Amino acid sequence: NAGVTQTPKFQVLKTGQSMTLQCAQDMNHEYMSWYRQDPGMGLRLIHYSVGAGITDQGEVPNGYNVSRSTTEDFPLRLLSAAPSQTSVYFCASRALNYNEQFFGPGTRLTVL
Amino acid sequence: GQQVMQIPQYQHVQEGEDFTTYCNSSTTLSNIQWYKQRPGGHPVFLIQLVKSGEVKKQKRLTFQFGEAKKNSSLHITATQTTDVGTYFCAGGTSGSRLTFGEGTQLTVNP
Numbered sequence: 001n002a003g004v005t006q007t008p009k010f011q012v013l014k015t016g017q018s019m020t021l022q023c024a025q026d027m028n029h030e031y032m033s034w035y036r037q038d039p040g041m042g043l044r045l046i047h048y049s050v051g052a053g054i055t056d057q058g059e060v061p062n063g064y065n066v067s068r069s070t071t072e073d074f075p076l077r078l079l080s081a082a083p084s085q086t087s088v089y090f091c092a093s094r095a096l097n098y099n100e101q102f103f104g105p106g107t108r109l110t111v112l
Numbered sequence: 113g114q115q116v117m118q119i120p121q122y123q124h125v126q127e128g129e130d131f132t133t134y135c136n137s138s139t140t141l142s143n144i145q146w147y148k149q150r151p152g153g154h155p156v157f158l159i160q161l162v163k164s165g166e167v168k169k170q171k172r173l174t175f176q177f178g179e180a181k182k183n184s185s186l187h188i189t190a191t192q193t194t195d196v197g198t199y200f201c202a203g204g205t206s207g208s209r210l211t212f213g214e215g216t217q218l219t220v221n222p
Contacts, residue, residue, distance in 0.1 A: 035212075040121065040214055041214060042116075042118075042200060042212040042213055042214040042215050043155065043200065043202075043212040044212070045209060045210070045211075048209065058209065059113070059211075090154060090155070092155075099143060099145060099160050099204065100145075100157045100160065101145075101155075101157060101210070102157070103154040103155045103156070104154065105153075105154050106154050
């Protein structure tokens with residue numbers, strides 16, 4: 001099993017550009033989520049999904065969109081990048097009946 | 113909304129000394145999880161506590177969940193250089209969401 005994979009590992013964007021961060025898992029987990037990590041602020045939940053076709057907002061959803069068309073994939077879209085979205089983004093997954101979350105390696109995003 | 117606070121933010125110890133990080137929630141939790149993140153890495157699940165007053169041990173690590181289910185601690189006995197990293201607590205409520213604390217960054221001097 002590859003676990004949770006994320007692409008790209010690094011990305012530099014200009015203000016106003018859009019892009020999609022990819023996340024995939026091969027563990028058949030129902031629950032997937034996106035977090036952003038900023039220095040001194042821990043991990044903050046952006047969006048999450050409890051299954052294909054179901055998504056919901058987390059603590060900091062503004063400026064981000066998600067969709068869940070399959071169990072395996074949960075892409076995060078930045079609609080119009082802003083410098084405040086410079087961060088490290090982690091995708092995570094878990095089975096609904098078990099709380100251990102598995103994190104991907106992260107995407108380090110810089111918005112100029 | 114729910115807040116989870118973690119102290120201290122940083123801790124520097126000499127190898128062999130003990131280390132403790134504390135986690136406090138503004139609301140009663142259904143469970144609390146602990147994660148470790150090595151420098152440049154991703155968070156890795158350590159343990160979950162669900163019962164009031166629960167204590168669990170993993171080798172040199174001891175995890176406690178408070179009686180009121182609003183606080184928790186992680187204690188490492190005789191730290192080693194391999195313990196370096198940031199330790200996060202994450203509190204869960206009745207839903208499926210977790211709220212993470214800010215983390216405690218541990219450095220160990222050999």
